[in-house]
Amino acid sequence: MVQSVELVLDARLDAGVREEWALLLEAGLPSQARHTGASNAPHVTLGVAGTVDESAERALADVHYGSSEPLRLGGLLVFPGRTSVVSRAVVPTAGLLEIHRSVDAALEGLPGRPPTTAPGAWTPHVTLARRLDAGQLAAALALLADRPRELVGTIRCGRRWDADARATWDVGTVA
Template sequence: MQSVELLLDPATDTRVRDQWQLLVEAELPSQARHTGPTNAPHVTLAVRDAVDPAAEPRLREVAATLPLPVRLGPVAVFGRHRYVLVLLLVVDTRLLALHAAVAAALGRHGLGDPLTEPGRWTPHVTLARGLGAVEVGRALEALGGGTPVEGAAVDCRRWDSETRRAWSLRE
């Protein structure tokens, strides 16, 4: 799997990691439990089984348009039976334009995740995966009401799950 992801400014990244830690303290699943060196709060823009090497310069052009203001909104729950807890991003025209530019840069090479395609994408930052229904309730309680977070997407990276390597598209 190959993905293109937005990374958040340091203050917004810290706010998400604080929420990850609240889940750990409540003895719940949390992205904080993934201790790999590339684990960071991020927004997945696209997923493909392969990326054409010719797309890399086009992706770098898109990444050069950052930073982009973002607003982290409410907590939401995805899935059935085993749930994913996320922070939604408030969608605006700039975010949608960036997403469309990434899709255009990638073209039709490789099989993609249809949920990351323009018109079907729900921008979010993952807080926890694999929660049961009772855990979702406990997680929402642990996180409290939350308030929207104003921040910025400051970097765009590629992630290669086969090599377990990530790299910035802005360097």
């Protein structure tokens, strides 16, 4: 199962993303709002592994997940495939890229790490909807076209997600 390290958004950014989830849901489209588990929150995935050992957990706890720069969610981003994913792009900053490099270093050598999460290949984003067919994708993009082009806030915390245990917990420092 998947183990991930994520950035959780501040209350204002979280609310802005949840508004977009709700718009999609109300239109009968796929939406992250359909996932009603307590662990479901808007986030930026920093790294993924198949397992996270004690050494990596300690290294992740030492990461500083905060940044003096604002966290900016930019325009819509589509990850195409048999079905598509619609996300908000996250505008990379020096601070965000440093957090990502620190997490990548903490997870180094662990199994199950997709190459798309490595520095230089990572596309920071916040997912709005998954598994959209072509018609749903067009409808979602049209529906979201009138939303603000940018949402600005801060990082609330770093978080670990353990899919095996279906649990999350805060990690590292932000201040």
